Amino acid sequence: MSQDRRVESYDRGRIEDVGRWKDWAKHKPGMWAFYLHRFTGLVLSFYLVMHLTVLGTGFWLGHTAYTELIHSFESLFIVKLLEVGLFAAFVFHALNGIRIVMFDMTIGLDVQEQLFYLSIALSFAVVMVGVPFFLLPL
Amino acid sequence: MSTKKDSQTAAWGWFFQRVSAVGLVVLLGFHFAVEHFIVGAANVSAGNTVERITNGLIQGDHILGQITINMPAFLYQASAVSLLGFSVFHGMYGVYNILMEQDRLKPYEKPIKYFFIVFSAALFVQGILIFLAFFEPFWQVYDPR
Numbered sequence: 694m695s696q697d698r699r700v701e702s703y704d705r706g707r708i709e710d711v712g713r714w715k716d717w718a719k720h721k722p723g724m725w726a727f728y729l730h731r732f733t734g735l736v737l738s739f740y741l742v743m744h745l746t747v748l749g750t751g752f753w754l755g756h757t758a759y760t761e762l763i764h765s766f767e768s769l770f771i772v773k774l775l776e777v778g779l780f781a782a783f784v785f786h787a788l789n790g791i792r793i794v795m796f797d798m799t800i801g802l803d804v805q806e807q808l809f810y811l812s813i814a815l816s817f818a819v820v821m822v823g824v825p826f827f828l829l830p831l
Numbered sequence: 832m833s834t835k836k837d838s839q840t841a842a843w844g845w846f847f848q849r850v851s852a853v854g855l856v857v858l859l860g861f862h863f864a865v866e867h868f869i870v871g872a873a874n875v876s877a878g879n880t881v882e883r884i885t886n887g888l889i890q891g892d893h894i895l896g897q898i899t900i901n902m903p904a905f906l907y908q909a910s911a912v913s914l915l916g917f918s919v920f921h922g923m924y925g926v927y928n929i930l931m932e933q934d935r936l937k938p939y940e941k942p943i944k945y946f947f948i949v950f951s952a953a954l955f956v957q958g959i960l961i962f963l964a965f966f967e968p969f970w971q972v973y974d975p976r
Contacts, residue, residue: 731929734922734925734926734929735926735929737922738922738923738925738926741918741919741922741954742922742954745954745957745958745961746957748961749957749960749961752960752961752964756877756878756964757877759876759877760875760876760877760878763872763873763875763876764873764876767872767873767875768873773872776867776872780863780867783859783863787855787856787859787860790852790856791856794849794852794853797849823867823868826867826868826871827867827872
């Protein structure tokens with residue numbers, strides 16, 4: 694049994710139910726962190742399925758078709774923009790995920806809101822550094 | 832009605848979700864760095880992917896074009912297969928949990944669980960087939976030209 698009563702006695706209620714979304718105006722930062730983590734998680738999971746499906750399709754058609762498939766995707770600017778979005782989703786999900794793993798070890802619970810703001814700020818910085826890699830022509 | 836066995840399964844699920852999360856921070860970060868920052872997505876081809884997977888040779892052709900990494904092939908292969916396994920587990924278990932937290936879906940828990948098990952296995956197999964396609968004996972099968 695944990696010595697930390699904050700962990701033992703914390704009643705999560707029904708925060709997971711999407712019905713809580715209608716109270717969005719009353720939500721505190723922790724709830725927004727929860728929503729953002731869910732949203733980016735769903736985006737990344739959807740992308741994973743698409744990624745494996747598209748690459749797999751390329752392979753059934755052969756190596757040449759695979760290379761042509763990637764080049765035709767990458768010639769579209771919208772694809773590059775979506776890749777920046779994907780990168781942003783990954784970076785935030787990873788940084789906020791580290792924040793969640795810290796909470797599991799009861800580290801940083803008192804400053805959870807500040808850690809959320811930190812994960813947002815760091816995500817923004819990392820994505821800004823990454824943007825040229827995605828958008829600049831070769 | 833949840834049993835002790837159910838809660839033990841859930842505890843292991845929670846644990847592996849954390850383990851895969853930590854793995855993914857490293858492996859997916861590496862994947863982005865290689866494919867987007869060093870090679871550049873527009874330069875990815877079947878040819879240079881074969882070089883990476885069979886020889887562990889990562890050659891820059893993008894903004895970080897000067898970078899060449901020659902890592903042991905088995906290490907690159909292990910990172911690719913681990914990335915596949917971790918991402919399929921983490922993603923699908925995550926979506927499954929989001930669905931299971933909706934009270935109205937509780938009655939369909941079993942069919943949803945089995946759907947996700949089969950779907951995850953299919954995704955993993957699909958990924959392994961893509962991975963194997965880069966090795967020479969399989970080239971002929973995939974690309975007879």
